[in-house]
Amino acid sequence: MENDVHIWQKFKSGDRAVFESMIRDHYRTLFDYGKKLITDQDALTDCIHDLFTTLWDRREFLGTTDQIKPYLLKSLRNRIFKEKQRSTIFISLEDGDELFLNDENIESRIISSEHTDETKKQIGYVLHTLTHRQQEIIYLKFYENLTNDQIATVLGITRPAVANLLHITLKLFREKWEALLHTILLFILSI
Amino acid sequence: MKYYDKYNLEDFLLDENFRLWVVQKDQAGDDFWARIEGQYPDKKIIMQQARELLLTWNQTHSELSEDNLEKQVSRILTSTEAPVIQPVAFNFMRTWVSVAASVLLILATGWGISWKMQHEEPASDYRQYVSRVPVPMKEIVNQTGKKMSVKLPDGSVVALSPASRISYAHTFINNKKREVYLSGEAFFDVEKDALNPFFVYAHGLVTRVVGTSFLIKTTEANVEVLVRSGRVSVLAMKDIDSQNNRNTELLLTPNQQAIFSTKDNLISKSISSMPLELIKPETQSGFVFQDQPVHKVFATLEKVYGIPIVYDSAVMEKCSLHVELSNEPFFTKLDIISQTIGASYRVSDGQVVVSSEGCD
Secondary structure, eight states: OHHHHHHHHHHHTTOHHHHHHHHHHHHHHHHHHHHTTOSOHHHHHHHHHHHHHHHHHTGGGOOOOSOHHHHHHHHHHHHHHHHHHHSHHHHHHTSOSSSSOOOHHHHHHHHHSSSOOHHHHHHHHHHHTSOHHHHHHHIIIIISOOOHHHHHHHHTSOHHHHHHHHHHHHHHHHHHHHHHHHHHHHHHHHO | OOOGGGOOHHHHHHOHHHHHHHHTTOTHHHHHHHHHHHHOGGGHHHHHHHHHHHHHHHOOOOSOOHHHHHHHHHHHHHHTSOOOOOOHHHHHHHTSSOHHHHHHHHHHHTHHHHHHHHHSOOTTSHHHHHHHOOSOEEEEEOOSSSOEEEEOTTSOEEEEOTTOEEEEEEEEEETTEEEEEEESEEEEEOOOOTTSOEEEEETTEEEEESSOEEEEEEOSSEEEEEEEESOEEEEEGGGTTOSGGGGGOEEEOTTEEEEEETTTTEEEEEEOSSOOOSSOOSSTTTTEEEEEEHHHHHHHHHHHHOOOEEOOTTTTTTOEEEEEOOSOOHHHHHHHHHHHHTOEEEEETTEEEEEOOOOO
């Protein structure tokens, strides 16, 4: 992304306007992604705040990047992970040691959006039965529309590993969905 | 040519062209995919499913309101503003959030300041740092024999113990911070205001909160911070400016306590000697356990008191409890439980660590 290189350079040279538009462009993405990693909204906005202020403070020492969005997502992910490690108690209250939260909102959001479609309910249900990591990769790929390269950056794994994980996850998703459809079909037939 | 006849749901999902066609409503793809659909009629349903999935996933309903977004953006912009030249000591105080300020400050004023910071006594003494604050301050001293309730301009309430004093600026919120200086002992019940965090400076220790309640007690030798509700972070004042030392910042949760030794500038984490119930037990039976596995008992205690309990679940797998507890203090409950199952415990780093040889 030629554009990102340019924006990043301007930001590094201390351009406040570019910094501001960078925050505006990415804040919502970071917030929505962060919401899935930590439930405490104050802690989350603090993390994002600290992420940007640290970037600004250290801008002269930062390397170049042509991938601002994955870079920010990755930094936020690390921050939240650290924050959670520090406040061990919050982990124990927030259910589970895996980073990605089992988000009931995905389901309710799908249900509430547009028409309460049966298919959407099913999708939400099946998604729910996946592991946190599997949900996270679906989120990054299809909600955030990141490329495999970008997902690799965010999760800190290799590109082939991303492709592999995606493939396994979607295959599992299909199988579970088919099983669900099958059950529903049997149920309808039995009435 | 791709082998669409072999395509499964996941293959369509991962097909970049297919995804772009669905998500970006790329009309150029219409003909192509209609042709594929005609060519492989048995793939029609799968393609339909894949489209539905992609569309569902692509609808992002952000939980963040426009208002909140604006607030957060301006909060970041304010904290990263270049510092106005101010007296040294004041900058020393206000650079918690913006480390930039300190970096620029040191660059701007050169070695003079860093020399000063290393060789002067840190501004840990109450009088010393109150006198350095450049804005008009209000001081309240409790000369009575009982606790005094002080309402701060932001609505927060301070219960000031006898022979204790606090100071704060007349215009309470400065640089998006609410700052109070304490000598002695006080219980703080802080109004929630995420945009203007609340800071208490006491005898070399900085306590930072957003909205919560906690007690601070200063003596000659140490500062104790005990959390009643919410989250509180503490940091030695000498570490404020140094980014490397920011990891000495400790996060406290209810019923946890930090003890800061002013002599060696060390903070340790512990548990309140008399933890309070944060929530009521979820179950009707409360603390009545009838032949319950020990992990359930510990989970209930953790939840109610907010104190992490660490134990080896494999070793203690077979331990079960038949015990009725009610209003005993937390540590009495722990005594009863550990005696019943023949275990022992100690408090370490704000957690309870239970050791046991297991049960048969």
